[in-house]
Amino acid sequence: MAMEATLILIKPDGLKKSLTGNILTRLSETKLEIVAAKMVRVSHALAAVHYQHLKEKPFFEDVLQYLMGEYHDRRKVMALVYYGEGAAVKCRALAGATNPEEADPVSIRGSYGRITTRGVYENCIHVSANVADADREIKLWFQPDEIIVDLYPTQIVVETVEKRSWT
Ligand code: UDP
Ligand code: MG
Secondary structure (H helix, E strand, O other): OOEEEEEEEEOHHHHHOOOHHHHHHHHHOOOOEEEEEEEEOOOHHHHHHHOHHHOOOOOHHHHHHHHHOOOOOOOOEEEEEEEEEOHHHHHHHHHOOOOOOOOOOOOHHHHHOEEOOOOOEEOOEEEOOOHHHHHHHHHHHOOHHHOOOOOOOOOOOOOOOOOOOOO
16 A cells, blocks of 8 residues: 555534544554644635535535534634555545444444534544545645655745744
8 A cells, every 4th residue: 555645634523522532542543643733723715725626515605614613613623644554545434424324333423423403514524535635635734844754845935924933
């Protein structure tokens, strides 16, 4: 199996239900390496690009609001990159099917997910569907220096920006 990276998001329902530890313990069964991790406040724009493949769906805006944390009073997600042999397939298998009612009951989504009365699948976790999606999504959520291995080609860009620093 090839060395791959995949994006994991612990969604706002996973954070609110205090499932971070359980989910990371389940993912540790893969023996993959965590090469990046951070908490992210998700903007509407970031959510929309992340879920761009759902743009024509009637539930698109609901899914964006869900990822932004508007339904859970938790305006953040935990984003991680898992790296190793067959990372995309291994993590996807542990996550289970998109619809938590159809997911294997012992998968993460099968164990902890639910379908809301609005019809949104609150499935606690995002896992890139395949390596191509993973590459796109990791570049969307992380900058090169936030990942402790070199996953993709980079370039040096010189820019003058104002940034906050510790006083
Ligand atoms: N989703 C939903 N209803 C659907 C399809 C998707 O609520 O009929 C939500 C669900 O939270 C899912 C996310 O939109 O995880 C992204 O959908 P996708 O088809 O990419 O599924 P995933 O890759 O997350 O399994
Ligand atoms: Mg998907």
